[in-house]
Amino acid sequence: xxxSDQALAPAKPARSDESLxxxxxxxxxLDCFDTAHRSLTLAEICAKTGYPRSTTHRLLTAMREVGFIxxxxxxxxxxxxxxxxxxxxxxxxxxxxxxxxxxxVDALHRLTSRAVHLAVFDGHRAVVIQRTEAEPxxxxxxxxxxxxxxxxxxxxxxxxxxxxxxxRVIEAGLERFTETTFTEPDAFRAELDLxxxxxxxxxxxxxxxxxxxxxxxxRNQSGAVFAGISISSPAWQLPMAEVDELNKVVIYHANLIxxxxxxxx
Numbered sequence: 001x002x003x004s005d006q007a008l009a010p011a012k013p014a015r016s017d018e019s020l021x022x023x024x025x026x027x028x029x030l031d032c033f034d035t036a037h038r039s040l041t042l043a044e045i046c047a048k049t050g051y052p053r054s055t056t057h058r059l060l061t062a063m064r065e066v067g068f069i070x071x072x073x074x075x076x077x078x079x080x081x082x083x084x085x086x087x088x089x090x091x092x093x094x095x096x097x098x099x100x101x102x103x104x105v106d107a108l109h110r111l112t113s114r115a116v117h118l119a120v121f122d123g124h125r126a127v128v129i130q131r132t133e134a135e136p137x138x139x140x141x142x143x144x145x146x147x148x149x150x151x152x153x154x155x156x157x158x159x160x161x162x163x164x165x166x167x168r169v170i171e172a173g174l175e176r177f178t179e180t181t182f183t184e185p186d187a188f189r190a191e192l193d194l195x196x197x198x199x200x201x202x203x204x205x206x207x208x209x210x211x212x213x214x215x216x217x218x219r220n221q222s223g224a225v226f227a228g229i230s231i232s233s234p235a236w237q238l239p240m241a242e243v244d245e246l247n248k249v250v251i252y253h254a255n256l257i258x259x260x261x262x263x264x265x
Contacts, residue, residue: 100260114231152215153230155201160225216254221262
């Protein structure tokens with residue numbers, strides 16, 4: 001083929017674009033599952049993704065072959081596969097925040113006798129990678145997604161994000177979980193401003209009724225906030241009168257993790 005023939009030849013679709021579309025579809029299917037929806041039928045996944053039944057079935061078949069999805073044949077339902085758990089454990093093992101934060105999470109728990117959550121921001125939600133329950137003392141690394149607009153650890157992180165990320169979170173919708181959830185953009189922005197000024201966030205039953213939490217931001221080596229740590233307790237066990245003292249403890253432990261990650265104030 002001559003140079004002129006090559007110039008006239010129709011351009012082939014970029015393989016990378018097709019790959020990206022396929023990965024996006026796989027991601028949307030995986031996002032259908034959470035702790036409240038551990039098992040879903042084909043019809044339910046179609047409804048959540050908006051994909052045609054044939055496309056969804058083809059995706060699920062391919063994902064099942066690589067272990068991302070398992071099928072409960074007796075119920076014609078699907079659930080996340082153990083392969084994802086294996087990959088998640090590898091991610092956690094390689095995550096510096098997870099390694100450096102473990103000792104400090106336990107120390108904060110022992111000092112306050114409160115439940116502790118360590119979370120990293122994925123651009124949309126706060127992904128809890130470590131948590132220590134108050135009663136009984138129990139540390140684990142079960143990955144769990146939390147909304148950023150109504151949790152203390154989420155607001156502590158989001159308050160220090162660029163404007164475009166805050167806009168994206170607001171435009172995605174400030175879902176109401178309780179009567180105290182911030183759902184109006186202006187009120188929510190004012191809450192973020194207050195969080196930024198005082199250096200910590202408070203969740204007054206905004207995600208779970210009757211639960212009060214205090215969260216503080218964690219910075220990476222370059223000083224960017226990418227994670228957060230929080231303590232939580234029933235509101236009657238954590239009165240507002242104690243917040244003024246406990247926030248200093250949470251901020252101190254958040255700063256310890258930042259320092260371990262190379263951040264220098």
